[in-house]
Structures are given as structure tokens and as C-alpha cells.
Amino acid sequence: MKNYSRQREEIIKVVKDSYNHPTAEEIYMIVKAKDPAVSRSTVYRNLGLLVESNLIKQISMKVGPDRYDYMRKNHNHAVCTKCGKIFDFEYSFEYDELQKSIKEQTGIEISNDGIVFEGICDSCKN
Amino acid sequence: MKNYSRQREEIIKVVKDSYNHPTAEEIYMIVKAKDPAVSRSTVYRNLGLLVESNLIKQISMKVGPDRYDYMRKNHNHAVCTKCGKIFDFEYSFEYDELQKSIKEQTGIEISNDGIVFEGICDSCKN
DNA sequence: CTTGAAAATAGGAATAATTCCTATTTTCGG
DNA sequence: CCGAAAATAGGAATTATTCCTATTTTCAAG
Numbered sequence: 001m002k003n004y005s006r007q008r009e010e011i012i013k014v015v016k017d018s019y020n021h022p023t024a025e026e027i028y029m030i031v032k033a034k035d036p037a038v039s040r041s042t043v044y045r046n047l048g049l050l051v052e053s054n055l056i057k058q059i060s061m062k063v064g065p066d067r068y069d070y071m072r073k074n075h076n077h078a079v080c081t082k083c084g085k086i087f088d089f090e091y092s093f094e095y096d097e098l099q100k101s102i103k104e105q106t107g108i109e110i111s112n113d114g115i116v117f118e119g120i121c122d123s124c125k126n
Numbered sequence: 127m128k129n130y131s132r133q134r135e136e137i138i139k140v141v142k143d144s145y146n147h148p149t150a151e152e153i154y155m156i157v158k159a160k161d162p163a164v165s166r167s168t169v170y171r172n173l174g175l176l177v178e179s180n181l182i183k184q185i186s187m188k189v190g191p192d193r194y195d196y197m198r199k200n201h202n203h204a205v206c207t208k209c210g211k212i213f214d215f216e217y218s219f220e221y222d223e224l225q226k227s228i229k230e231q232t233g234i235e236i237s238n239d240g241i242v243f244e245g246i247c248d249s250c251k252n
Numbered sequence: 253c254t255t256g257a258a259a260a261t262a263g264g265a266a267t268a269a270t271t272c273c274t275a276t277t278t279t280c281g282g
Numbered sequence: 283c284c285g286a287a288a289a290t291a292g293g294a295a296t297t298a299t300t301c302c303t304a305t306t307t308t309c310a311a312g
Binding site: 003038040 | 258259260261262263
Binding site for chain 1: 192204205206207214215216228232233235237240243244246249
């Protein structure tokens, strides 16, 4: 993340403009449409860097490849453990006490977006 | 999950006796020590079935293979997104309102153990 | 401007984890 | 017992991701 590259800029733009939690492959295809020479490694490497610097969020699921989400306002993710679909929702918590308790018991410091909610979605209940 | 098989029984036993969130491979190796003819597919298939029937919990992480945990009392998981280590902790929430809100907004019904907490652990802060 | 070192890239091979396939064996209700 | 359904072993295949190497690009200092 030290030097400028148009590939990285384009990758950021694509994730930012996507509101459906795209996979690395999907991002790759969209970027490729504009810049046919881009390579998968570049996409994967940059996604990793962007996650590390907290610009985007990576969501691992039980089914299918990881998904990426641009960091906006305060929204959380609910994941269906059956089909892997991701739903956004808004909710403001009283984290303080919980965070402190987790920190004490495990040493892990969680952030507001560090909570993933898992369950079964409507259409998978059949 | 209709007919009895000693392979499945052994797999359950191994997960139940493990308190360190073993991977499928680790479970396979332990079962294999007792029953050298067991195959990986059997382990994977049964873990899937057991997760489905809520006897064990599957934990996907950003790094490394999935891990499995026998369902005991009320404990939650905090995952380090850097090294993938999983920590158990205890905390009782007031879920009702939160659950209702998620249900309304996304259609997803989460259970008490359907919340994964992510952050950075102590030793990864260096 | 040049230049040179660090950063980034393309392209594809390699790896890791998991799923899938097929033939065989086991279970268990009637 | 017997037969259908369930489960299995063994390994091939697939999928997602990481790794490798040679080349290109960026950018700060002279």
C-alpha cells in the first residue's frame, strides 16, 4: 500500500460500488472488463491489503468463497449458514460491557463490526 | 443419520473429548489411530451431518481450515482474524430484542450460539 | 529529467481443503 | 433371513486461494 497503482484503485472502486458482497472472483471479472490484463493474484493480494488496512471487510462463510464488503456506516451482517447468503441490518449495541468481558476472558479486542450473526434464512427453512 | 455406524460414533466421541476446536484433518487422524480403515470422506460427511443436527458447531475462519466444537453449555467463540485462534468465553446476553430485530430486517433466525466475535488477539498485536 | 531501489504486477503453477464419484459393505425393519 | 436404504472406503476432481518468478511501474533523491 505504498505506491499508487490503477489496478488497486479500480479494485477499491468496484468493491465500493457493489452492494451485494461480491466474491474475489466476481470482483476480478468486473475489474477485468475494464482492464483485461489484470490478474487474479493482483485482486487477491489487494483485497488482502485492503482488509488489513480496514478499508473493506472480509466475510468468511460455511459455504462458498469469501465475500467482501466496503466499510460504510454502521451496519452488521447476518449470514445464512445454509445457503451462505449475507443480509445487512442495522442495530446499535451496548458493546462496552461485552467488549470488556471478552477482552478479559480471551484477550481479544473486538470492534463494532467484529460480530457476525449466523442463522437460517427464510427460504432455507424449507 | 438413520443407521448406526461405529465410525460415526467414534467421530462424535473424538469431537466431544476435544477441547481445542479440532480441524477435520485432526479429527480424521485421531479416529484413524483407532480405526485405520476410516476414510476422510466419512469424517467430512459425518461432521456435516452432525453440524446439521446441531450436535456440533462448525467454525469458519479467515485463516486455515474449518474447526469443530462439541455443543456444551452456553459458551461463545471469539476468533482472532489474524492467527485464527479460537477462544471460548462465557457471557449471557439479552438476545430477545436483538433477535427480533434481525428477524424482522433479514428474515434470519439466529440462535444463542449463532454469534461469532472477531478481533485481534494479544499475541497478534505485535 | 534520469536513475535505482522498492513496490506492484501478470501469468500460471502449486497447494490446501473439501466435495464428489463409484463400487462395496453394513444396518435394520418386516 | 432378505432387501432396500444407508453408510462406507478410496481416490479423483474441484474450488478457492496462495505462491513463485520474471517483468514493469512508481516515486523520491540527485
